[in-house]
Amino acid sequence: MNAVIDRWLHDHGDDMIAWRRHLHAHPELARHEYATTEFVASRLTEAGLSPQILPGGTGLTCDLGPSEGARIALRADMDALPMQELTGATYSSTVPGISHACGHDAHTTVLLATGLALAEIDDLPVGVRLIFQPAEEVMPGGALDVVAAGRLEGISRIFALHCDPRLEAGKVGVRLGPITSAADTVQVVFDSPGGHTSRPHLTTDLVYAMGTVITGLPGLLSRRVDPRTGTVMVWGAVQAGQAPNAIPRTGMMTGTVRTGDHQTWSLLEPLVRELVDGLLAPTGVRYQLEYRRGVPPVVNDDISTRMFEDAITRTGEDALADTPQSGGGEDFSWYLEDVPGAMARLGVWSGVGEQLDIHQPTFDLDERALAVGVRVFTNLILDS
Ligand SMILES: [Zn+2]
Structure with missing residues (x-):
């Protein structure tokens, strides 16, 4: 059966590159992936x-192989980012302000x-469901649309690949346990009568x-949550005041809380509320806290991780690589609330020049990675 895959890759290697370049040149934002679909x-x-298009009109699933028994799902995300491409590639985005800077064009092609x-x-040997998912780049993510449409029914296990420019093309990284983090957003809006800075005791400062x-919440979280969970709180924006001698009436700050531990994720919101309340009570300043839960961490289970390791090793002796847990969020985790599975990182660095990260305007990938991705996915299916 592997000879069939070899022949397919030999005959269609150029097609794959052409498809990827077509998708790359015509990127679409979350839940607008109509042409891609x-x-x-x-x-x-x-x-x-x-193929069965999802009820929202973008994204699709497609079943192959025997209909009896549970199926294995393979998932790709399809959406692009609201970012101007600056790669200078001949197949650059033709849509101003939108680009495939996260490699979802490659995921779709693979x-x-x-x-x-x-x-x-x-x-x-086993039934397969291809899941082409919309809207990975927005919270809480299109994975929930796929689940809500019932497209995870009959699935026993699910796998995904994501481009990683920290790994050279030909390498694929996987790890047991958390591979991405939960990422929630905290926003606090403050409210005071304001006043003169000479008289802070007559108002609330x-x-x-x-x-x-700003300093108390990250500090207290690091003392209330087990540091081995990889829980990190960082403020990204703080705004208040203008004059040196005026206590302002309003202020706002917002930041992210990330964790690699699923149980910790479920406890974070009440803990953040408790700590902010305790910090602000003696100041008398009124506030409103908005806590937006993002996605849970992607936690690779042991059987799926071993299946990935076998599938990767069979693509080449040195193909299997270590990969760290990242602080980024990934909505693939929603599938893992229902079925076991794993995500691996597909190396896309050319080995020459800088390793440019995803989500920035000059990100591009080494297209040799496309065939590697197909081999990993097909190995998963053919040897199960
Ligand atoms: Zn992505």
Whole structure:
């Protein structure tokens, strides 16, 4: 069966690159992936498959192989970022202000190619569901749309690959346990009567109160939460006041709380509320706290991680790489609330020049990684 995959990759290697470049040049934002959906659906239909578009009109799933027994799901995300591309590539984004700076064009291409290659095998050992998911880049993420549409029913295990420019093309990194973090947003809006800075005792000192929260909340969290959970609170924006001698009436600060531990994630909101309340009570400053929960951490289970390791090792002797847990959030975790699974990092660095991170305007990838991704995914299916 692996000979079929070899032949498919040999015959369609150029097609894969052309598909990726087409998608790259025509990026679409979250929940607007209409042309991307149509592009994928057409190619699957041409191959005799029956893709099912999600109720929202973007994103699709497609089943292959035996219908009896539980299926294995393979997931790709399809959306681009609201960011101007600055790679200078000939296949650069044709849409001003939107680009595939997170490599979802590659994820979509790898999964499409995987589906078409597997479709050439008559007796797949297990049923497969391809999940082309919309809206990974927005909170709480399109994975919830897929789950809500019932497309996780009948799935026993789910896998995903994400581009990683810290790894060279040909390498794929996986780790047991948390691989991404939960990422929640905290915003506090402060309110005071304001006043003259010569008489802070006659009002409530809003800037002083904010200062206690700026340093106090991250500090107290590090003492109330086990540091081994990788829990980190950082303020990203703080605004208040204008004049040196006036106590302002309003202020705002916002930041993120991240954790690699699922149980800690469920406890963070009440803890943050308790600590902010305790810090501000003696200052008398009124406030409103908005806590927005993001996504849980992606936690790779042991069987899925071992399956990934085997599948990666079979693509090449040195292919399997270590990878750290990242502080970034990834909505793949919503699937793992329902079924076990794992995410791995697909190396996309060319090995020459700088390793440019994702989510910045000059990110591009080494297209040799596309075939590696297809081999990892097809190995997962053919050897299960
Ligand atoms: Zn991404």
